[in-house]
Amino acid sequence: MPTGTVTQGSGIKTAITEVDAGGTLRLVGDLDIRGIISADTQFTLDSTKIVTSELGVLEGAEKGTATSSKVLVADTNKAVSGLGSIGLQDSNLNIQKNSADTNDSQIVFKKSRNATVDGHTIVEGPVGEGVGDNLGSIQWYGSDGDKYVIGAQIQAKLDSLPGINDMPTELVFSTTPNNESTVVDRLSISETGDIYIHDGKSLRLRDNTGANDYIGFKANPNTTTHTLTMPATVGGASQYLMTDSSGNLSWSSIAEAASVRASCKASTIGSFTMASTASVSTLVLANGEGGYNGSGGFDNTNNTFISQDGFSLSENDRILIKDGVNSNDTGISNKWNGIYTVGSLSGTTLTLTRSTDYNSSSNIKTGSYTFIENGNVNNGKSFILITSDTVNVGVSLLEFSQFSVGGITEIIAGTGISGGSSSGSVTLSIDFTELPSQAPNLVDKIVMLDSDNTTDHLTSVSDFVTLVGSSLTSVINSSFTKIGTGVEQEYISFTTSNEINMCINNTPKLSIKNTGIEVSGSSKFTSSSTNEPVITIENTTNDSTSGILKFIKDKGAAGASGDTCGLIQFYGDDANQDQNLFSQIKSDIISHTDNEEGGRLTLSIASHDGELQSGIILSDGDAEDEIDVVIGSGVNSITTISGKMTTTGITIDGSEGLKIKNGSSGPGFMELYEDSDNGGNKIILTPPNGLPSSNPILTLPINTGTLVSSGDTGSVTNNMLSNSSIGIGTTTISLGSSSSSLIGLTNIDTTNIETTNIKAKDGTSSAIIEDSTGIMTIGSSVLTTTDINSGTIDNTSIGASTPSTGVFTTLTTNDQLVVNAGATIIGDNTSEITLNVRGVSDQTSHLFNIETDGGDDKLSVSSGGQTTITDLVATTADINGGTIDNSTIATSNITVGSGKTLNVTDGTLSLKDNQISGDKVEGGTIDAITINTLTST
Numbered sequence: 053m054p055t056g057t058v059t060q061g062s063g064i065k066t067a068i069t070e071v072d073a074g075g076t077l078r079l080v081g082d083l084d085i086r087g088i089i090s091a092d093t094q095f096t097l098d099s100t101k102i103v104t105s106e107l108g109v110l111e112g113a114e115k116g117t118a119t120s121s122k123v124l125v126a127d128t129n130k131a132v133s134g135l136g137s138i139g140l141q142d143s144n145l146n147i148q149k150n151s152a153d154t155n156d157s158q159i160v161f162k163k164s165r166n167a168t169v170d171g172h173t174i175v176e177g178p179v180g181e182g183v184g185d186n187l188g189s190i191q192w193y194g195s196d197g198d199k200y201v202i203g204a205q206i207q208a209k210l211d212s213l214p215g216i217n218d219m220p221t222e223l224v225f226s227t228t229p230n231n232e233s234t235v236v237d238r239l240s241i242s243e244t245g246d247i248y249i250h251d252g253k254s255l256r257l258r259d260n261t262g263a264n265d266y267i268g269f270k271a272n273p274n275t276t277t278h279t280l281t282m283p284a285t286v287g288g289a290s291q292y293l294m295t296d297s298s299g300n301l302s303w304s305s306i307a308e309a310a311s312v313r314a315s316c317k318a319s320t321i322g323s324f325t326m327a328s329t330a331s332v333s334t335l336v337l338a339n340g341e342g343g344y345n346g347s348g349g350f351d352n353t354n355n356t357f358i359s360q361d362g363f364s365l366s367e368n369d370r371i372l373i374k375d376g377v378n379s380n381d382t383g384i385s386n387k388w389n390g391i392y393t394v395g396s397l398s399g400t401t402l403t404l405t406r407s408t409d410y411n412s413s414s415n416i417k418t419g420s421y422t423f424i425e426n427g428n429v430n431n432g433k434s435f436i437l438i439t440s441d442t443v444n445v446g447v448s449l450l451e452f453s454q455f456s457v458g459g460i461t462e463i464i465a466g467t468g469i470s471g472g473s474s475s476g477s478v479t480l481s482i483d484f485t486e487l488p489s490q491a492p493n494l495v496d497k498i499v500m501l502d503s504d505n506t507t508d509h510l511t512s513v514s515d516f517v518t519l520v521g522s523s524l525t526s527v528i529n530s531s532f533t534k535i536g537t538g539v540e541q542e543y544i545s546f547t548t549s550n551e552i553n554m555c556i557n558n559t560p561k562l563s564i565k566n567t568g569i570e571v572s573g574s575s576k577f578t579s580s581s582t583n584e585p586v587i588t589i590e591n592t593t594n595d596s597t598s599g600i601l602k603f604i605k606d607k608g609a610a611g612a613s614g615d616t617c618g619l620i621q622f623y624g625d626d627a628n629q630d631q632n633l634f635s636q637i638k639s640d641i642i643s644h645t646d647n648e649e650g651g652r653l654t655l656s657i658a659s660h661d662g663e664l665q666s667g668i669i670l671s672d673g674d675a676e677d678e679i680d681v682v683i684g685s686g687v688n689s690i691t692t693i694s695g696k697m698t699t700t701g702i703t704i705d706g707s708e709g710l711k712i713k714n715g716s717s718g719p720g721f722m723e724l725y726e727d728s729d730n731g732g733n734k735i736i737l738t739p740p741n742g743l744p745s746s747n748p749i750l751t752l753p754i755n756t757g758t759l760v761s762s763g764d765t766g767s768v769t770n771n772m773l774s775n776s777s778i779g780i781g782t783t784t785i786s787l788g789s790s791s792s793s794l795i796g797l798t799n800i801d802t803t804n805i806e807t808t809n810i811k812a813k814d815g816t817s818s819a820i821i822e823d824s825t826g827i828m829t830i831g832s833s834v835l836t837t838t839d840i841n842s843g844t845i846d847n848t849s850i851g852a853s854t855p856s857t858g859v860f861t862t863l864t865t866n867d868q869l870v871v872n873a874g875a876t877i878i879g880d881n882t883s884e885i886t887l888n889v890r891g892v893s894d895q896t897s898h899l900f901n902i903e904t905d906g907g908d909d910k911l912s913v914s915s916g917g918q919t920t921i922t923d924l925v926a927t928t929a930d931i932n933g934g935t936i937d938n939s940t941i942a943t944s945n946i947t948v949g950s951g952k953t954l955n956v957t958d959g960t961l962s963l964k965d966n967q968i969s970g971d972k973v974e975g976g977t978i979d980a981i982t983i984n985t986l987t988s989t
Contacts, residue, residue, distance in 0.1 A: 161188025161208070177213035177220070184210030187221060196233075203228050205235045211243040294418065294438055296451065302440040304419050313409055315423040316391060318363040319372035319430045320344065323384045330379040330388050332446035333411060335404040342402070344375075350402045358394060358402060361427030369394045370407055372422055374435055374452040389450040391422060406445075416443040421455050603639065611644040617651070626662075634658045642672045659685065 149157040163185060166173035177184040189207040193200040204227045211222035220243035226235035240248045249255055254270035278299045287293070287303035294304045322344035328336045337358070343349025348359040357364040358371075365371060370393055377388040390411075392404040409415055421436035436455035439448060536543020536555075545553040545560070553560040563570040577585040589599035603618025605611070621636040635657040643650035650672025659665035669682040683691045687708065704710050712720035721738040948954045 163187045175210060175214055177210040201233050202235055294440060296438060296440045300440065304440070311417055311420040313391060313420055313422040314370060315425050316372040317365050317369040317425055318360040318427050319424045319435065320375045321361050321429045323376040323378060324349065325378040328380060330377060333406045335377065335388065335392065337402045337404065339400070352400055357397060361429050363426040365394050367394055367397055371404070372424065372435060386449040386451055387447060389452065390416065412445060413443045416445065416450070611641055613641055613644055615641045617641065632658065632662060633664065636664060
């Protein structure tokens, strides 16, 4: 092939078909490949990148395709990113490291919550009961003939919250169990380094034989969290491991374990309290102390015994105290535990003394035990001391545990066991009739016989349910009649053809038939989910029918009025979370007579006091096809009908009457339509706006007829009231006509009467009121009191008229009395006239003037504010100031007429020199001095 250098832009286009073996094709610039690269040996990339979204097939047909989302990018570090998946056919994926150093090949899993390559967003750890992010997984799949199914997995996931340079991770190993298709967590290594075996499985240490025997360790199903700590040294011969209450294992001597102590008559079953302070060797009990939970203890009423675990001890009896003592309110402590001897029972107190074989560190040894002879709880049991440290009496905490040693010494036939022996091999024959009957718990074990006739067991009832559920597909037996228990007579019965009955106490409660389902007794549907439970009645037939909810009352006898046929009740929580009845729908019988059956349907609700009140009652009427409807209960009940209501009649029977309101801003109204085929013409009755708060009452007459008709303007006029009349007393007047008399009218009380002519008779005389002329009296008509604001008297203005004698006794004007110029008001010869007048500011002459017959002024009040009295003799005058005869009082003369008196009794008469004229002053006093006669001299 040609050799040389091809420069950019040279335009050389030569097909390179082959490079000889050992040859090298070197490109200094970019390589734009439009075809396929095939290399027999190797294709090497140093710092070159292959970047493309259209890379196509990587290696051979159907070996994998790089798409726009799966781009192969080799960077300067020879790292590959953006690779979707790699498929290998008939080959292995090898990771090889060739370097003269300690570095190795690595598979690195990285996780970031940032969607950009090499972008960083912190991953998330578990929050609450949630799980943390997974950092990476290795999974193994196998084909089940149809698809690939996972078989195992190793997964790294966050165990707690991460942070800067803080990535707490748990490594979880999972496998798929038999007959399953998902992995189950088996073992995990926590971020603290602890190793966990999940789901109660065991840690098994196998031997090196082909039998693969093993020793397994597993947790008790009911265990509490604790750790067993191995001893620091290797044990010797005749030693065994024993744990203390903290889980620390230590080596103990078998000889000490066999260090049996003399038996005890009884033991404590719980801690007790004593008022005195315990000593290293004694416990002193007062009356009533030493018992457990209010039972047993020392009783010195008869000075006879102390009771423990239901057994009464005597003096010198041994007792094991193993559950702690609260001495002198210092708290319960196990340091007072041990074997004690009962002292004298004849005193007011009882002393318990540590037994001589169990009272020092030399004889209180780990592994020493004693047998309990009596008691309701601990009879026949042995208890061993498990405290591992050297005992310091009165200081060390002595902990006892139930213990058996030496194997079974005797088997006595009893409940659940038949036969017995005292030595050698014992064959047990289980008599199931002697076993107690009880419902199994899910954690109970089930004994079973394996296929090899060896006895095995399932660890729990749940395992049995799982086993049956996974292997048992159906149970069909034509001879089946019942499944259940015969003790309580609770079973499922198949005795009736096409019917399954679930029975309680031999009574069917649920019957499933080919026609439907029947339930006897009360049924309850519960759910903690929103909008549940839901009861759906669905009919899928292609017709007009539907499902039916049917209530049937079958009392086995004749029905009666008041029998309830069906009841639906609705309960809810009140403020105290008490279940309260808030509403119900009830159907009952009103009439049970044959062919006259009538029913009643009542809708009731709790009416503001928790008690049900009927709201709507639909009941049988008094005749066929009549239904009575009652709405509401109580005088203040409100019935609202949002739309229109059509009825043939309304009867209101109550004290509230009919109230019509308009929901808008206008007044209430009533529409009365004409009688011609219910046409559109109508009369609307409506009240005026601005009604007074007194709520006027309109009382209708008892006579038949048309009362009123309204014109277009809404005002009532008499010319529209044709063929109508008004009755007053014994007289009836037709409206729109005239009448010469009204008899029986005693009073007219109105603010306005508009009329052309009204005549009121008084005997043979009459008073006529006319809107054009005013009011006049004729004949002997007398107006006792008249309030005249304006107008005329005797067809002339009031100011110019001269009323006849005796017409007015009192004339009062509330506003003004206008008297024209020259007019006169004259009193009669025998009586006086009282005239109250208020002046008018624009009068140019006298405001008020009283004259004599001769025209002489007697009293005149002028517009200038002056009052003139002429020829007026005053019997008594009270003058507070001002002037008399246009001169001040100080310069005027006051003359006291003959027989008259100038009275200054309540005031003071001050005189100066030469101000007393006359010859003498007779009588009276001056400054309490009696004046007989005072002459001018």
